[in-house]
Amino acid sequence: MKFTEEHEWLGFDGDMVKVGITEYAAEQLGDIVFIELPDVGTSVTKGQEIVVIESVKAASDILAPLDGEITEINNAIVDDPSMVNNDPTGEAWFFKMSLKNQGELDGLMSEDEYKKHIE
Amino acid sequence: MTELKRTALFDLHRSLGAKAIPFAGYEMPVNYPLGIMKEHLYCRKSAGLFDVSHMGQLVISSNTQSMQFIASELEKLLPIDLIGLGKDRQRYGFLPNKEGGIIDDLMISNRGDHYFVVINASRKEIDFKYLRENISKEIDVDLIKTRALIAIQGPQSEKILSNLIGELSSLKYLDVNNFSYRGEILWVSRSGYTGQDGFEISLPNSLCEVFCENILDQDGIEPIGLGARDTLRLECGLCLYGQDLNETITPIEAGLKWAIQKVRRTGGEREGGFVGQEKILNQIEEQPYFKREAFFPDGRAPLRSGTKLFSDDSGKNKIGVITSGSYSPSLERPISMGYLNHNKFNVDEPIFGEVRNKFFSVTLTKLPFVPTSFKRN
Numbered sequence: 201m202k203f204t205e206e207h208e209w210l211g212f213d214g215d216m217v218k219v220g221i222t223e224y225a226a227e228q229l230g231d232i233v234f235i236e237l238p239d240v241g242t243s244v245t246k247g248q249e250i251v252v253i254e255s256v257k258a259a260s261d262i263l264a265p266l267d268g269e270i271t272e273i274n275n276a277i278v279d280d281p282s283m284v285n286n287d288p289t290g291e292a293w294f295f296k297m298s299l300k301n302q303g304e305l306d307g308l309m310s311e312d313e314y315k316k317h318i319e
Numbered sequence: 320m321t322e323l324k325r326t327a328l329f330d331l332h333r334s335l336g337a338k339a340i341p342f343a344g345y346e347m348p349v350n351y352p353l354g355i356m357k358e359h360l361y362c363r364k365s366a367g368l369f370d371v372s373h374m375g376q377l378v379i380s381s382n383t384q385s386m387q388f389i390a391s392e393l394e395k396l397l398p399i400d401l402i403g404l405g406k407d408r409q410r411y412g413f414l415p416n417k418e419g420g421i422i423d424d425l426m427i428s429n430r431g432d433h434y435f436v437v438i439n440a441s442r443k444e445i446d447f448k449y450l451r452e453n454i455s456k457e458i459d460v461d462l463i464k465t466r467a468l469i470a471i472q473g474p475q476s477e478k479i480l481s482n483l484i485g486e487l488s489s490l491k492y493l494d495v496n497n498f499s500y501r502g503e504i505l506w507v508s509r510s511g512y513t514g515q516d517g518f519e520i521s522l523p524n525s526l527c528e529v530f531c532e533n534i535l536d537q538d539g540i541e542p543i544g545l546g547a548r549d550t551l552r553l554e555c556g557l558c559l560y561g562q563d564l565n566e567t568i569t570p571i572e573a574g575l576k577w578a579i580q581k582v583r584r585t586g587g588e589r590e591g592g593f594v595g596q597e598k599i600l601n602q603i604e605e606q607p608y609f610k611r612e613a614f615f616p617d618g619r620a621p622l623r624s625g626t627k628l629f630s631d632d633s634g635k636n637k638i639g640v641i642t643s644g645s646y647s648p649s650l651e652r653p654i655s656m657g658y659l660n661h662n663k664f665n666v667d668e669p670i671f672g673e674v675r676n677k678f679f680s681v682t683l684t685k686l687p688f689v690p691t692s693f694k695r696n
Contacts (some may be wrong), residue, residue: 227399233646233653234619252675254621256355256646257546281619313520 202305203314204265209289210308216271216296217305221253221289223264224318226288230255231277232281237273237295244268244297246304253284264309267300326372327467327524335542343440345373348544355546359648362513362551366473367543368534374468375443376521377450378461380433381648383388389434392454398429398570398593400580404429409493409508409583411578413570414446419598420566421573422449424558426519428495428508435495437468437508437519439560442675451673453594466506467527472551473537476694478517480507482537483530487518500530512548514555550645553654556613556686562624563611563642563656569595571602572658574611574686579603608662613688614641614655614670614681615633621653622679623671630668632678638664641672647688654688655681 202210207225211218226232234254244250244264251262273295277283285294299305309317325345325397332339337348348370350358361367381389390401399412409428413421423442428435438446447462452458470481481487484498486504493506503526511517522530532542543551549559564573581589585600593599616622626641627634644655655672664670671678 230350231354231646234621236620252620254646256550256648257349259621259623 201311202308203311203317204263204308205317206265207261207318208262208265210265210305213296216298217266218293218296219265220293221284221288222314222318223288225267226285229253229260230257232284235278235281235284235294237275237278238270240270240273242270244270253281262294264297266297266304268297269300270295271299272296325371326370326431327527328370328372328469328531331528332542334369335535337542337544340545341617342545343373347373348542349546350544351542353541353602355550356648358541358543358547358575359550361541362471362473362543363649364470364474366475366517366540367477367513367546368531368540369470369472369543370467370531371470371519372467372527373440375436375438375440375446376463376466376468377436377438377447378433378463379436379450379458380461381458384455384457386429386434388455389458390429392435392458393427394583395592396450397584398579398592398596398599399427400433400582400589401427401429402589403580403582406431407493407495409510413564413575413578414449414594415570415599416566417571417594417595418567419571419595419602421560421564421568421570422446422566423496424560424575426508426510430495430506441561444691457547465524466521467524467670468519468521469527469531470511470513470517470519471534471540472511472513472515472543473540474516476515476517477694479534479537479540480520483533487688490518491694492516501526505530505690509694512553512557514557514687514689514693515551516692516694547648549643553643553645553656554647554649554687554689555691556656556688558611558656559643568658569598569607569661571599571611572607572611576603609658609660611642612639612659613684613686614644614657614672616644616653616655616672617680617682618651618673620679622655622674622681624676626655626657626672628659628681629671629673629678630664632669632671632680634673634678636663638670649681649689656686659683665689
Protein backbone atom coordinates (compact mmCIF):
# COMPACT_ATOMS: atom_id res chain seq x y z
CA MET A 201 0.00 0.00 0.00
CA LYS A 202 1.01 3.57 -0.65
CA PHE A 203 -0.21 6.69 1.13
CA THR A 204 -0.77 10.35 0.30
CA GLU A 205 -0.42 13.41 2.50
CA GLU A 206 -4.19 13.82 2.11
CA HIS A 207 -4.67 10.58 4.10
CA GLU A 208 -5.62 8.32 1.21
CA TRP A 209 -4.32 4.79 0.77
CA LEU A 210 -3.67 3.21 -2.61
CA GLY A 211 -3.84 -0.56 -2.92
CA PHE A 212 -2.82 -2.52 -6.01
CA ASP A 213 -5.37 -4.47 -7.97
CA GLY A 214 -3.76 -5.67 -11.22
CA ASP A 215 -3.23 -2.67 -13.48
CA MET A 216 -5.61 -0.65 -11.35
CA VAL A 217 -5.17 1.03 -8.00
CA LYS A 218 -7.85 0.88 -5.35
CA VAL A 219 -8.22 4.10 -3.33
CA GLY A 220 -9.68 4.71 0.13
CA ILE A 221 -9.06 6.84 3.19
CA THR A 222 -6.90 5.86 6.14
CA GLU A 223 -8.12 4.96 9.61
CA TYR A 224 -6.63 8.20 10.84
CA ALA A 225 -8.70 10.19 8.31
CA ALA A 226 -11.89 8.29 9.11
CA GLU A 227 -11.40 8.96 12.81
CA GLN A 228 -10.71 12.65 12.22
CA LEU A 229 -13.84 13.00 10.07
CA GLY A 230 -16.09 11.37 12.66
CA ASP A 231 -19.42 9.74 11.82
CA ILE A 232 -19.73 9.75 8.03
CA VAL A 233 -23.30 10.19 6.77
CA PHE A 234 -23.01 11.03 3.07
CA ILE A 235 -20.65 10.15 0.22
CA GLU A 236 -20.74 11.29 -3.39
CA LEU A 237 -18.47 9.36 -5.76
CA PRO A 238 -17.33 10.36 -9.28
CA ASP A 239 -18.78 8.64 -12.37
CA VAL A 240 -16.94 5.69 -13.85
CA GLY A 241 -14.96 6.91 -16.87
CA THR A 242 -14.13 10.31 -15.38
CA SER A 243 -10.63 11.52 -16.18
CA VAL A 244 -9.04 13.02 -13.12
CA THR A 245 -5.92 15.01 -12.41
CA LYS A 246 -3.90 14.88 -9.23
CA GLY A 247 -5.33 17.18 -6.56
CA GLN A 248 -8.77 17.45 -8.20
CA GLU A 249 -11.73 17.23 -5.78
CA ILE A 250 -13.49 14.06 -6.85
CA VAL A 251 -15.30 12.70 -3.78
CA VAL A 252 -17.49 14.56 -1.31
CA ILE A 253 -17.66 13.16 2.22
CA GLU A 254 -20.00 14.60 4.82
CA SER A 255 -19.74 13.76 8.48
CA VAL A 256 -22.37 14.85 11.01
CA LYS A 257 -20.36 18.00 11.56
CA ALA A 258 -18.90 19.03 8.19
CA ALA A 259 -18.27 18.39 4.51
CA SER A 260 -14.83 17.48 3.18
CA ASP A 261 -13.35 16.60 -0.19
CA ILE A 262 -11.23 13.68 -1.25
CA LEU A 263 -8.67 14.59 -3.89
CA ALA A 264 -7.54 12.48 -6.82
CA PRO A 265 -4.21 11.00 -5.63
CA LEU A 266 -2.70 10.86 -9.14
CA ASP A 267 -3.63 11.49 -12.78
CA GLY A 268 -5.79 8.82 -14.39
CA GLU A 269 -9.30 7.55 -15.03
CA ILE A 270 -11.96 6.20 -12.67
CA THR A 271 -12.69 2.58 -13.62
CA GLU A 272 -14.95 1.39 -10.81
CA ILE A 273 -16.73 2.88 -7.79
CA ASN A 274 -17.86 1.28 -4.54
CA ASN A 275 -21.59 1.98 -4.32
CA ALA A 276 -21.85 0.04 -1.06
CA ILE A 277 -20.34 3.00 0.83
CA VAL A 278 -22.85 5.36 -0.79
CA ASP A 279 -25.66 3.16 0.54
CA ASP A 280 -24.03 2.79 3.96
CA PRO A 281 -21.49 5.57 4.63
CA SER A 282 -20.81 4.25 8.15
CA MET A 283 -18.79 1.44 6.49
CA VAL A 284 -16.00 3.98 6.09
CA ASN A 285 -15.81 4.46 9.86
CA ASN A 286 -15.94 0.73 10.50
CA ASP A 287 -13.56 -0.64 7.87
CA PRO A 288 -11.79 2.21 6.06
CA THR A 289 -8.88 0.18 4.71
CA GLY A 290 -10.88 -2.93 3.82
CA GLU A 291 -14.46 -3.16 2.54
CA ALA A 292 -14.92 0.60 2.43
CA TRP A 293 -12.67 1.46 -0.53
CA PHE A 294 -13.89 4.42 -2.60
CA PHE A 295 -12.95 3.84 -6.22
CA LYS A 296 -10.53 2.10 -8.55
CA MET A 297 -8.56 4.03 -11.13
CA SER A 298 -6.12 3.42 -13.95
CA LEU A 299 -3.01 5.56 -13.73
CA LYS A 300 -1.71 7.75 -16.51
CA ASN A 301 1.82 7.20 -15.30
CA GLN A 302 2.58 4.22 -13.03
CA GLY A 303 5.92 5.80 -12.16
CA GLU A 304 4.15 8.50 -10.11
CA LEU A 305 3.43 5.88 -7.43
CA ASP A 306 7.06 6.10 -6.38
CA GLY A 307 6.48 9.63 -5.15
CA LEU A 308 3.92 8.47 -2.57
CA MET A 309 4.62 7.49 1.03
CA SER A 310 5.20 3.98 2.33
CA GLU A 311 3.25 2.83 5.39
CA ASP A 312 6.16 3.70 7.69
CA GLU A 313 6.51 7.15 6.14
CA TYR A 314 2.78 7.73 6.52
CA LYS A 315 2.85 6.70 10.18
CA LYS A 316 5.57 9.29 10.77
CA HIS A 317 3.54 11.84 8.81
CA ILE A 318 0.54 11.57 11.16
CA GLU A 319 2.52 11.51 14.39
CA MET B 320 -4.97 35.52 16.61
CA THR B 321 -5.95 35.97 20.25
CA GLU B 322 -5.39 33.01 22.50
CA LEU B 323 -8.37 30.77 23.08
CA LYS B 324 -9.91 30.83 26.53
CA ARG B 325 -10.41 27.66 28.52
CA THR B 326 -13.19 26.68 30.89
CA ALA B 327 -12.65 25.25 34.37
CA LEU B 328 -13.23 21.80 32.85
CA PHE B 329 -10.48 21.99 30.24
CA ASP B 330 -8.23 19.43 31.98
CA LEU B 331 -11.15 17.05 32.47
CA HIS B 332 -12.09 17.29 28.77
CA ARG B 333 -8.53 16.49 27.84
CA SER B 334 -8.33 13.51 30.19
CA LEU B 335 -11.61 12.22 28.74
CA GLY B 336 -10.07 12.30 25.24
CA ALA B 337 -12.07 15.21 23.86
CA LYS B 338 -11.39 16.60 20.41
CA ALA B 339 -11.12 20.36 20.89
CA ILE B 340 -12.26 23.09 18.51
CA PRO B 341 -12.34 26.87 18.78
CA PHE B 342 -15.86 28.11 19.57
CA ALA B 343 -16.77 31.70 20.44
CA GLY B 344 -13.22 32.38 21.62
CA TYR B 345 -13.00 29.20 23.72
CA GLU B 346 -11.24 25.92 23.20
CA MET B 347 -14.22 23.58 23.57
CA PRO B 348 -14.81 19.84 23.13
CA VAL B 349 -16.65 19.11 19.87
CA ASN B 350 -16.84 15.43 20.75
CA TYR B 351 -15.36 12.76 23.00
CA PRO B 352 -14.14 9.33 21.84
CA LEU B 353 -17.76 8.10 21.55
CA GLY B 354 -18.32 10.49 18.61
CA ILE B 355 -21.16 12.88 17.81
CA MET B 356 -23.66 10.26 16.64
CA LYS B 357 -23.35 7.95 19.66
CA GLU B 358 -23.17 10.87 22.10
CA HIS B 359 -26.40 12.24 20.65
CA LEU B 360 -28.23 8.92 20.88
CA TYR B 361 -26.88 8.28 24.37
CA CYS B 362 -28.24 11.60 25.60
CA ARG B 363 -31.65 10.90 24.07
CA LYS B 364 -31.77 7.44 25.64
CA SER B 365 -30.05 7.98 29.00
CA ALA B 366 -28.16 11.16 29.99
CA GLY B 367 -25.35 13.46 28.93
CA LEU B 368 -23.07 15.94 30.69
CA PHE B 369 -22.28 19.18 28.82
CA ASP B 370 -19.77 21.91 29.66
CA VAL B 371 -21.47 25.19 28.75
CA SER B 372 -19.18 27.38 30.86
CA HIS B 373 -18.32 29.44 27.79
CA MET B 374 -21.80 30.97 28.02
CA GLY B 375 -22.22 34.22 29.92
CA GLN B 376 -23.74 34.35 33.40
CA LEU B 377 -25.14 37.71 34.47
CA VAL B 378 -26.41 38.73 37.88
CA ILE B 379 -28.71 41.74 37.82
CA SER B 380 -29.45 43.24 41.23
CA SER B 381 -29.82 46.49 43.16
CA ASN B 382 -28.84 47.69 46.64
CA THR B 383 -31.34 50.50 46.60
CA GLN B 384 -34.26 49.36 44.46
CA SER B 385 -36.83 46.56 44.58
CA MET B 386 -37.08 43.51 42.30
CA GLN B 387 -40.28 45.10 40.95
CA PHE B 388 -38.20 48.11 39.87
CA ILE B 389 -35.58 45.92 38.21
CA ALA B 390 -38.33 43.96 36.43
CA SER B 391 -39.93 47.11 35.06
CA GLU B 392 -36.53 48.42 33.94
CA LEU B 393 -35.81 45.14 32.15
CA GLU B 394 -39.27 45.19 30.55
CA LYS B 395 -38.19 48.40 28.77
CA LEU B 396 -35.66 46.27 26.92
CA LEU B 397 -37.16 42.78 26.73
CA PRO B 398 -40.63 42.06 25.23
CA ILE B 399 -41.37 39.39 27.84
CA ASP B 400 -43.33 39.34 31.09
CA LEU B 401 -40.80 39.81 33.88
CA ILE B 402 -43.06 41.45 36.45
CA GLY B 403 -45.14 38.28 36.29
CA LEU B 404 -42.17 35.92 36.52
CA GLY B 405 -42.44 34.35 39.96
CA LYS B 406 -39.63 33.76 42.41
CA ASP B 407 -37.42 30.84 41.38
CA ARG B 408 -38.95 30.61 37.94
CA GLN B 409 -37.05 30.84 34.67
CA ARG B 410 -38.15 32.07 31.25
CA TYR B 411 -36.78 32.30 27.70
CA GLY B 412 -36.37 35.78 26.25
CA PHE B 413 -34.38 38.02 23.96
CA LEU B 414 -32.99 41.52 23.67
CA PRO B 415 -34.35 43.21 20.53
CA ASN B 416 -32.67 46.18 18.85
CA LYS B 417 -34.61 49.26 17.63
CA GLU B 418 -35.43 47.59 14.31
CA GLY B 419 -36.77 44.49 16.07
CA GLY B 420 -33.70 42.35 15.27
CA ILE B 421 -32.26 40.18 18.04
CA ILE B 422 -29.14 41.32 19.92
CA ASP B 423 -29.17 38.03 21.84
CA ASP B 424 -31.49 35.33 23.14
CA LEU B 425 -31.26 34.29 26.77
CA MET B 426 -32.69 32.49 29.79
CA ILE B 427 -33.64 34.67 32.77
CA SER B 428 -34.48 33.54 36.31
CA ASN B 429 -36.05 35.45 39.19
CA ARG B 430 -33.94 34.47 42.22
CA GLY B 431 -35.86 36.54 44.76
CA ASP B 432 -33.22 39.20 45.33
CA HIS B 433 -31.65 39.23 41.87
CA TYR B 434 -32.13 38.10 38.29
CA PHE B 435 -29.81 35.45 36.90
CA VAL B 436 -29.37 35.54 33.13
CA VAL B 437 -27.60 33.07 30.85
CA ILE B 438 -26.46 34.58 27.54
CA ASN B 439 -24.63 33.32 24.48
CA ALA B 440 -20.83 33.05 24.61
CA SER B 441 -20.34 35.08 21.42
CA ARG B 442 -22.55 37.92 22.75
CA LYS B 443 -21.31 38.27 26.35
CA GLU B 444 -19.47 41.56 26.03
CA ILE B 445 -22.08 43.05 23.69
CA ASP B 446 -24.98 42.17 26.02
CA PHE B 447 -23.15 43.37 29.09
CA LYS B 448 -22.32 46.73 27.52
CA TYR B 449 -25.85 47.11 26.12
CA LEU B 450 -27.51 46.35 29.46
CA ARG B 451 -25.10 48.58 31.37
CA GLU B 452 -25.77 51.50 29.05
CA ASN B 453 -29.51 51.04 28.86
CA ILE B 454 -30.75 50.37 32.36
CA SER B 455 -30.90 52.55 35.46
CA LYS B 456 -27.60 53.25 37.21
CA GLU B 457 -29.28 52.08 40.40
CA ILE B 458 -29.15 48.56 39.00
CA ASP B 459 -25.94 46.50 39.09
CA VAL B 460 -25.07 44.22 36.19
CA ASP B 461 -22.32 41.70 36.86
CA LEU B 462 -20.82 39.32 34.34
CA ILE B 463 -19.61 36.62 36.69
CA LYS B 464 -16.40 34.80 35.90
CA THR B 465 -16.03 32.73 39.05
CA ARG B 466 -18.71 30.19 38.20
CA ALA B 467 -18.85 27.41 35.64
CA LEU B 468 -22.04 26.27 33.91
CA ILE B 469 -22.85 22.67 33.10
CA ALA B 470 -25.91 20.90 31.77
CA ILE B 471 -27.14 17.39 32.53
CA GLN B 472 -29.72 16.36 29.96
CA GLY B 473 -31.75 13.30 29.10
CA PRO B 474 -34.33 10.99 30.67
CA GLN B 475 -31.94 9.69 33.39
CA SER B 476 -30.70 13.15 34.40
CA GLU B 477 -32.97 13.51 37.46
CA LYS B 478 -31.91 10.16 38.87
CA ILE B 479 -28.20 10.80 38.29
CA LEU B 480 -28.14 14.34 39.64
CA SER B 481 -30.26 13.46 42.68
CA ASN B 482 -27.60 10.92 43.73
CA LEU B 483 -25.30 13.88 44.33
CA ILE B 484 -27.51 16.71 45.51
CA GLY B 485 -30.71 15.08 46.75
CA GLU B 486 -34.37 14.94 45.82
CA LEU B 487 -35.25 16.81 42.61
CA SER B 488 -38.78 15.64 41.86
CA SER B 489 -40.35 18.85 43.17
CA LEU B 490 -38.29 20.91 40.71
CA LYS B 491 -40.47 21.18 37.58
CA TYR B 492 -39.61 22.45 34.09
CA LEU B 493 -38.22 26.01 34.36
CA ASP B 494 -38.11 25.94 38.16
CA VAL B 495 -34.86 27.14 39.75
CA ASN B 496 -33.42 26.47 43.19
CA ASN B 497 -30.24 26.40 45.25
CA PHE B 498 -28.68 23.11 46.28
CA SER B 499 -25.56 22.54 48.32
CA TYR B 500 -22.65 20.29 47.50
CA ARG B 501 -19.49 20.07 49.61
CA GLY B 502 -20.37 23.30 51.35
CA GLU B 503 -20.86 25.31 48.16
CA ILE B 504 -24.08 26.59 46.62
CA LEU B 505 -25.24 25.28 43.24
CA TRP B 506 -27.83 27.25 41.24
CA VAL B 507 -29.90 24.57 39.55
CA SER B 508 -32.62 25.08 36.96
CA ARG B 509 -34.69 22.37 35.30
CA SER B 510 -33.99 23.43 31.74
CA GLY B 511 -31.51 23.01 28.92
CA TYR B 512 -31.15 23.13 25.18
CA THR B 513 -31.62 19.57 24.00
CA GLY B 514 -35.44 19.54 24.01
CA GLN B 515 -35.34 16.91 26.75
CA ASP B 516 -35.78 16.86 30.48
CA GLY B 517 -32.62 18.05 32.19
CA PHE B 518 -30.85 20.52 34.42
CA GLU B 519 -28.46 23.43 34.11
CA ILE B 520 -26.13 24.00 37.03
CA SER B 521 -24.09 27.09 37.85
CA LEU B 522 -21.36 26.26 40.35
CA PRO B 523 -18.05 27.70 41.56
CA ASN B 524 -15.15 27.09 39.15
CA SER B 525 -13.18 25.50 41.99
CA LEU B 526 -15.85 22.82 42.54
CA CYS B 527 -16.65 22.14 38.93
CA GLU B 528 -14.13 19.44 38.08
CA VAL B 529 -14.76 17.26 41.12
CA PHE B 530 -18.52 17.66 40.71
CA CYS B 531 -18.35 16.57 37.07
CA GLU B 532 -16.07 13.64 37.89
CA ASN B 533 -18.59 12.48 40.46
CA ILE B 534 -21.43 12.90 37.97
CA LEU B 535 -19.52 10.86 35.39
CA ASP B 536 -18.87 8.14 37.99
CA GLN B 537 -22.62 7.42 37.97
CA ASP B 538 -24.08 4.83 35.64
CA GLY B 539 -25.96 6.00 32.56
CA ILE B 540 -24.19 9.27 31.78
CA GLU B 541 -21.55 10.20 29.21
CA PRO B 542 -19.81 13.52 28.46
CA ILE B 543 -21.28 15.17 25.35
CA GLY B 544 -19.52 17.71 23.13
CA LEU B 545 -20.72 20.73 21.20
CA GLY B 546 -21.22 18.60 18.06
CA ALA B 547 -24.04 16.58 19.59
CA ARG B 548 -25.33 19.64 21.45
CA ASP B 549 -25.89 21.16 17.99
CA THR B 550 -27.71 18.13 16.53
CA LEU B 551 -29.80 17.71 19.71
CA ARG B 552 -31.02 21.31 19.66
CA LEU B 553 -31.60 21.25 15.90
CA GLU B 554 -33.81 18.14 16.09
CA CYS B 555 -36.05 20.00 18.53
CA GLY B 556 -36.12 23.15 16.38
CA LEU B 557 -34.22 25.32 18.87
CA CYS B 558 -32.41 28.35 17.44
CA LEU B 559 -28.66 28.93 17.56
CA TYR B 560 -27.67 32.58 17.85
CA GLY B 561 -25.43 33.66 14.97
CA GLN B 562 -27.02 31.10 12.64
CA ASP B 563 -30.80 31.08 13.08
CA LEU B 564 -30.96 34.39 14.95
CA ASN B 565 -29.12 37.66 14.41
CA GLU B 566 -29.58 41.43 14.53
CA THR B 567 -31.53 41.51 11.25
CA ILE B 568 -34.05 38.78 12.10
CA THR B 569 -37.00 39.60 14.36
CA PRO B 570 -38.39 37.19 16.97
CA ILE B 571 -41.64 36.95 15.00
CA GLU B 572 -39.81 36.01 11.81
CA ALA B 573 -37.91 33.44 13.88
CA GLY B 574 -41.16 31.90 15.10
CA LEU B 575 -40.59 32.99 18.70
CA LYS B 576 -43.94 34.78 19.16
CA TRP B 577 -44.79 32.24 21.90
CA ALA B 578 -42.06 33.80 24.07
CA ILE B 579 -43.81 37.19 24.06
CA GLN B 580 -46.53 36.85 26.68
CA LYS B 581 -49.99 38.34 25.95
CA VAL B 582 -49.51 40.98 28.66
CA ARG B 583 -46.79 42.59 26.50
CA ARG B 584 -48.65 42.35 23.17
CA THR B 585 -51.12 44.84 21.72
CA GLY B 586 -54.17 44.98 24.00
CA GLY B 587 -52.22 43.54 26.94
CA GLU B 588 -51.99 45.19 30.35
CA ARG B 589 -48.38 46.30 29.75
CA GLU B 590 -48.39 46.31 25.95
CA GLY B 591 -45.24 47.44 24.17
CA GLY B 592 -42.87 49.78 25.93
CA PHE B 593 -39.86 47.70 24.89
CA VAL B 594 -37.08 48.30 22.38
CA GLY B 595 -38.19 47.33 18.86
CA GLN B 596 -41.88 47.32 19.83
CA GLU B 597 -43.14 48.94 16.63
CA LYS B 598 -41.79 46.25 14.29
CA ILE B 599 -42.42 43.36 16.66
CA LEU B 600 -46.00 44.23 17.63
CA ASN B 601 -46.84 45.05 14.03
CA GLN B 602 -45.51 41.68 12.88
CA ILE B 603 -47.60 39.86 15.49
CA GLU B 604 -50.70 41.41 13.86
CA GLU B 605 -49.65 41.25 10.21
CA GLN B 606 -47.63 38.01 9.96
CA PRO B 607 -44.15 38.49 8.44
CA TYR B 608 -43.51 37.27 4.89
CA PHE B 609 -40.02 36.14 5.90
CA LYS B 610 -40.27 33.18 8.27
CA ARG B 611 -38.23 30.41 9.85
CA GLU B 612 -39.19 27.04 8.42
CA ALA B 613 -38.17 23.38 8.69
CA PHE B 614 -36.96 21.30 5.75
CA PHE B 615 -36.27 17.68 4.96
CA PRO B 616 -33.64 17.40 2.22
CA ASP B 617 -35.06 14.66 -0.03
CA GLY B 618 -31.70 13.00 -0.65
CA ARG B 619 -28.95 11.94 1.71
CA ALA B 620 -26.82 15.07 1.47
CA PRO B 621 -27.08 17.38 4.50
CA LEU B 622 -27.95 20.97 3.52
CA ARG B 623 -26.09 23.13 5.97
CA SER B 624 -26.00 26.74 7.14
CA GLY B 625 -25.56 29.13 4.21
CA THR B 626 -27.18 26.88 1.57
CA LYS B 627 -29.26 29.09 -0.74
CA LEU B 628 -32.82 27.99 -1.53
CA PHE B 629 -34.52 28.42 -4.91
CA SER B 630 -37.95 27.64 -6.35
CA ASP B 631 -36.26 26.21 -9.46
CA ASP B 632 -33.33 23.87 -10.08
CA SER B 633 -31.33 26.41 -12.04
CA GLY B 634 -30.78 29.02 -9.36
CA LYS B 635 -32.97 31.77 -10.86
CA ASN B 636 -35.53 32.56 -8.17
CA LYS B 637 -33.91 32.74 -4.76
CA ILE B 638 -36.51 32.23 -2.05
CA GLY B 639 -34.49 31.73 1.10
CA VAL B 640 -31.51 30.29 2.92
CA ILE B 641 -30.68 27.43 5.28
CA THR B 642 -29.40 28.66 8.66
CA SER B 643 -28.86 25.31 10.42
CA GLY B 644 -28.55 21.89 8.85
CA SER B 645 -27.08 18.58 9.79
CA TYR B 646 -27.71 14.88 9.92
CA SER B 647 -30.31 13.85 12.50
CA PRO B 648 -29.00 10.83 14.46
CA SER B 649 -32.51 10.14 15.82
CA LEU B 650 -34.27 10.23 12.45
CA GLU B 651 -31.26 8.88 10.49
CA ARG B 652 -31.69 11.49 7.79
CA PRO B 653 -30.62 15.07 7.06
CA ILE B 654 -32.67 17.91 8.54
CA SER B 655 -32.45 21.69 8.06
CA MET B 656 -33.94 24.92 9.33
CA GLY B 657 -33.86 28.20 7.49
CA TYR B 658 -35.79 31.20 6.26
CA LEU B 659 -38.22 31.47 3.34
CA ASN B 660 -39.42 34.66 1.72
CA HIS B 661 -43.12 33.95 1.19
CA ASN B 662 -43.43 36.95 -1.15
CA LYS B 663 -41.29 35.04 -3.64
CA PHE B 664 -42.65 31.58 -3.04
CA ASN B 665 -45.94 29.63 -3.05
CA VAL B 666 -46.20 26.64 -0.75
CA ASP B 667 -47.10 24.33 -3.65
CA GLU B 668 -43.87 25.14 -5.49
CA PRO B 669 -40.82 22.87 -5.26
CA ILE B 670 -37.77 23.98 -3.27
CA PHE B 671 -34.14 23.32 -4.15
CA GLY B 672 -31.00 23.90 -2.13
CA GLU B 673 -27.76 24.67 -3.96
CA VAL B 674 -24.70 22.76 -2.77
CA ARG B 675 -21.45 22.59 -4.74
CA ASN B 676 -23.24 23.99 -7.83
CA LYS B 677 -25.84 21.21 -7.74
CA PHE B 678 -29.51 21.54 -6.85
CA PHE B 679 -31.02 19.18 -4.29
CA SER B 680 -34.79 19.07 -3.75
CA VAL B 681 -36.12 19.65 -0.25
CA THR B 682 -39.55 19.27 1.32
CA LEU B 683 -41.09 21.81 3.66
CA THR B 684 -42.02 20.26 7.00
CA LYS B 685 -42.92 21.37 10.53
CA LEU B 686 -40.87 21.93 13.67
CA PRO B 687 -39.87 20.21 15.83
CA PHE B 688 -38.34 17.31 13.92
CA VAL B 689 -38.26 15.32 17.16
CA PRO B 690 -40.85 16.08 19.88
CA THR B 691 -39.63 17.70 23.09
CA SER B 692 -39.93 15.84 26.40
CA PHE B 693 -39.81 18.43 29.19
CA LYS B 694 -40.90 17.58 32.75
CA ARG B 695 -43.81 20.00 32.92
CA ASN B 696 -45.75 18.26 35.70
